[in-house]
Amino acid sequence: MDLRAAALTLLLGAALPGGAVAQQAPAADAAARVELGRRTYTGTCARCHGLNLVTSGIGFDLRTFPQNDRERFERSVTQGLRAMPALGGALTPEQLDALWAYIGAVNGWKP
Structure with a gap:
């Protein structure tokens, strides 16, 4: 196999499904x-800040x-704090x- 063919094989290999798996890993993380x-x-916060950040009035409204x-x-x-x-x-x-x-x-923040 000549050098160009080897380079093409490496390039194509990087663009195939292995690359897709690498991109899925951060989303899974x-x-x-x-x-x-x-x-x-x-377990720790909802008692005061409410389920799904919807406060019952006891804790700070984390939606804001x-x-x-x-x-x-x-x-x-x-x-x-307080x-x-x-x-x-x-x-x-x-x-x-x-x-x-x-x-x-929950707040829909974009990374």
């Missing part, structure tokens, strides 16, 4: 992160949380990231 966030939210203020979100969750308890020791960084992903998914 994102869906798994949102699902972990949903479970974490339901700004997409560009993740730092404030993380600070509020980990350190607490009636919000500090959950920094109760949540892993993975759960905190998943909560943010879930809130974004």
Whole structure:
């Protein structure tokens, strides 16, 4: 096989189904992160912030949380704010990231 044929084989191989699988992996990871966030939210946050972010009036309405203020979100969750308890020791960084992903998914935020 000459060098051009080998290069063409490599190029075509990169464009075939293996590439499609590689593109599906991030979507599957994102869906798994949102699902972990949903479970974490339901078990930890929904009591005050309501199911599916629809507050009962006790907690902050997370449907209005700004997409560009993740730092404030993380600070509020980990350190607490007013009636919000500090959950920094109760949540892993993975759960905190998943909560943010879930809130974004429910709110329809674009990545």
